[in-house]
Amino acid sequence: MVRRMLQCFVLFGLFSSMAVQAAGAADKASDEFVQMIVKLIGDSDKEFRAAGLEQVRTAAKGTAATQVFASRLTKLDDAGQIALLHALADRGDASARPAILELFGSSKDEQVRAAAISAIGYLGGPADLPLLIKTLSADSAVERSAAKQSLVQVSGDKISKTLGADMKSAPPAVKALLIEVLASRRASDELPALVTASVDDNAQVRGAAMAALGQIGRPEQIAEMLPGVLKAEKGSERDNAEKNVALVCSRIENEEQRGKSVIDSLNTVAPTDRDELLALVGRVGGKTLVNFVAGIATSDDSSRRRIGIDALSKWPDATAADKLLEIVNTTTDPAERHQAFQGFVKVSAARNNRTDKQRLDRMKEAMKVAKTPEEQSLVINRTRTAYDVEAMRFVLPYVDQPEFAQIACETIVEIAHHRDVRDANKAEFDTVLDKVIEISKDPVVVDRAQRYKRGQTWERPKRS
Amino acid sequence: MLDAAFEALKTFDWGTDLAVVAPIEDAATAAHDKPELRRDLENRLIAALNGKLTRDAQDYICRKLTTVGSAEAVPALSVLVVKPEHSHMARFALERITAAEAGHALRGALAYVTGITKIGVISSLGARRETASVAPLGKLLADPDPAIARAAALALGAIGNSESAAALQSALQSSTGSLPQLVDALLSCAESLLTSNKPADANSIYKTLTSDNHPRLVRLAATRGLLACASKQA
Numbered sequence: 001m002v003r004r005m006l007q008c009f010v011l012f013g014l015f016s017s018m019a020v021q022a023a024g025a026a027d028k029a030s031d032e033f034v035q036m037i038v039k040l041i042g043d044s045d046k047e048f049r050a051a052g053l054e055q056v057r058t059a060a061k062g063t064a065a066t067q068v069f070a071s072r073l074t075k076l077d078d079a080g081q082i083a084l085l086h087a088l089a090d091r092g093d094a095s096a097r098p099a100i101l102e103l104f105g106s107s108k109d110e111q112v113r114a115a116a117i118s119a120i121g122y123l124g125g126p127a128d129l130p131l132l133i134k135t136l137s138a139d140s141a142v143e144r145s146a147a148k149q150s151l152v153q154v155s156g157d158k159i160s161k162t163l164g165a166d167m168k169s170a171p172p173a174v175k176a177l178l179i180e181v182l183a184s185r186r187a188s189d190e191l192p193a194l195v196t197a198s199v200d201d202n203a204q205v206r207g208a209a210m211a212a213l214g215q216i217g218r219p220e221q222i223a224e225m226l227p228g229v230l231k232a233e234k235g236s237e238r239d240n241a242e243k244n245v246a247l248v249c250s251r252i253e254n255e256e257q258r259g260k261s262v263i264d265s266l267n268t269v270a271p272t273d274r275d276e277l278l279a280l281v282g283r284v285g286g287k288t289l290v291n292f293v294a295g296i297a298t299s300d301d302s303s304r305r306r307i308g309i310d311a312l313s314k315w316p317d318a319t320a321a322d323k324l325l326e327i328v329n330t331t332t333d334p335a336e337r338h339q340a341f342q343g344f345v346k347v348s349a350a351r352n353n354r355t356d357k358q359r360l361d362r363m364k365e366a367m368k369v370a371k372t373p374e375e376q377s378l379v380i381n382r383t384r385t386a387y388d389v390e391a392m393r394f395v396l397p398y399v400d401q402p403e404f405a406q407i408a409c410e411t412i413v414e415i416a417h418h419r420d421v422r423d424a425n426k427a428e429f430d431t432v433l434d435k436v437i438e439i440s441k442d443p444v445v446v447d448r449a450q451r452y453k454r455g456q457t458w459e460r461p462k463r464s
Numbered sequence: 465m466l467d468a469a470f471e472a473l474k475t476f477d478w479g480t481d482l483a484v485v486a487p488i489e490d491a492a493t494a495a496h497d498k499p500e501l502r503r504d505l506e507n508r509l510i511a512a513l514n515g516k517l518t519r520d521a522q523d524y525i526c527r528k529l530t531t532v533g534s535a536e537a538v539p540a541l542s543v544l545v546v547k548p549e550h551s552h553m554a555r556f557a558l559e560r561i562t563a564a565e566a567g568h569a570l571r572g573a574l575a576y577v578t579g580i581t582k583i584g585v586i587s588s589l590g591a592r593r594e595t596a597s598v599a600p601l602g603k604l605l606a607d608p609d610p611a612i613a614r615a616a617a618l619a620l621g622a623i624g625n626s627e628s629a630a631a632l633q634s635a636l637q638s639s640t641g642s643l644p645q646l647v648d649a650l651l652s653c654a655e656s657l658l659t660s661n662k663p664a665d666a667n668s669i670y671k672t673l674t675s676d677n678h679p680r681l682v683r684l685a686a687t688r689g690l691l692a693c694a695s696k697q698a
Contacts (some may be wrong), residue, residue: 033695033697036690060695
């Protein structure tokens with residue numbers, strides 16, 4: 001018995017000793033590996049450095065190794081620090097965080113500081129929110145941008161809730177950035193805070209809030225967004241606010257439900273404000289809303305009629321075209337008629353889900369009811385939206401009429417721009433383009449006509 | 465049917481309708497898991513190869529022997545492998561016949577071939593990855609024809625075991641400067657050793673290649689190799 005116990009002790013001791021030796025060998029190999037990486041990340045040759053950084057990203061697992069790598073941060077030059085910060089961020093071990101924060105505090109280089117802030121986005125948590133939010137108002141644009149990205153990236157419980165709460169007391173510029181962060185985080189729990197911000201006194205905050213609601217808002221927010229539209233200043237802010245509401249509306253797939261939802265939402269605002277929102281209704285579009293707005297555009301109140309016609313003119317598709325044409329043909333007010341005519345031509349030229357022939361037929365209708373040279377010119381101009389040889393044939397007679405010749409030449413080269421239309425009718429286009437070259441006074445139009453005749457293309461100058 | 469196919473083989477060329485040799489194809493497929501059928505077909509192919517045939521027919525038979533050939537086929541292929549006009553297809557078969565006799569025949573052929581044919585035989589020895597080939601290939605590292613020395617280095621690299629690495633390292637030490645083919649071959653060896661879970665062996669090769677007398681890209685490749693070894697050992 002005693003002998004057996006002694007044997008067991010001896011065997012146990014032998015195995016323990018072997019296990020310790022094996023562990024020791026593994027530790028030694030691991031240390032050598034880490035030291036090899038450390039040596040490489042400080043190498044002056046960037047490809048050797050990259051080989052080491054790749055290992056920081058993917059190999060030598062464990063907190064101890066991470067801390068060894070992180071401790072090298074202060075020993076490297078700026079470029080080396082930035083590269084190592086990115087690698088540590090990719091490594092994803094939060095134990096590098098203290099060294100990164102220390103470097104952020106001590107470095108004077110904005111690129112290094114920005115890289116540190118970026119890394120915190122991957123490795124940090126709720127405790128880092130004050131620093132990241134503070135950096136949103138840093139002097140350096142790269143640091144601000146990195147902080148914003150990190151706030152989007154950082155993970156942890158209740159991050160969005162904290163951001164939503166901090167947003168309320170933040171200065172406007174920071175508030176706007178935090179709103180963008182919440183939208184990027186798709187923080188739907190913070191929608192009430194965004195709705196509140198959409199009527200902020202600061203235009204930058206309002207714009208950010210409406211954009212955020214446009215990105216993550218749900219149909220339930222449509223009514224809540226309307227005060228934001230009304231508070232937006234007319235011009236680009238109002239346009240953007242309307243577009244963001246239309247974006248949320250577009251998430252309702254059923255057209256009838258979408259229309260009903262918009263009408264119900266309109267009923268939540270004061271009657272005096274509703275007409276101001278008709279332009280928004282126009283942006284949402286759809287048959288249900290056409291009838292709703294057409295009722296206003298043909299009502300007894302002339303000021304409401306103008307707003308209604310304006311809304312129909314902003315329709316995103318051609319469903320409002322018939323109503324507008326009806327107004328053109330029936331109204332006795334010349335100004336209203338002209339407004340409706342312009343709207344009719346505009347919505348008829350819309351490209352969505354309509355053929356070139358449908359657009360051209362609408363232009364022919366418009367030409368029949370056009371009363372002034374200005375209206376005729378508008379029709380000739382918009383005929384360019386029909387990429388069809390028939391559109392060219394429709395415009396061609398106007399080339400011989402001096403008052404329409406220049407706009408007709410311009411429209412013809414626009415149609416000829418489409419190679420498939422032009423090449424399928426080359427002989428006919430060549431003859432017409434010869435005529436354009438002879439008549440047009442615009443050197444760009446003449447140049448384009450010459451190019452198209454030679455089978456060349458033309459690059460539209462970019463708008464500055 | 466098979467008799468007719470072998471008869472047709474006598475005048476076969478690659479322009480012939482392959483339907484005439486289809487019975488041979490079918491027999492090769494049928495012999496897949498039937499050793500007797502396989503042996504019978506192999507014997508018929510060997511007999512045909514020893515007879516009077518067109519070059520294309522010999523080519524065809526060599527191709528078939530890659531699937532049904534064994535040590536029995538080696539003598540017939542050994543005759544062809546030293547003939548420059550047939551060497552390529554004979555090697556094609558000898559490279560793929562798993563019997564050790566095939567490797568032995570290729571090593572034996574080294575003494576009887578020269579120039580491009582010899583380079584081909586060396587390359588086939590590399591493809592077979594036999595340790596027995598290391599010594600004869602090692603001797604060729606010092607061949608006065610640089611193309612043969614290069615082919616031998618690459619073949620040793622393809623064999624990729626500790627013995628071939630030792631032969632290459634020995635040649636590298638006795639050479640002046642860093643001969644690219646020796647370095648390439650050594651890197652191949654190290655990679656093979658690492659893949660076959662021998663990081664310590666691979667490590668010692670990579671270490672020799674990180675010294676300053678090697679070009680930067682060699683040192684970089686060796687450094688990456690060292691990291692891979694260390695990663696495996698850690």
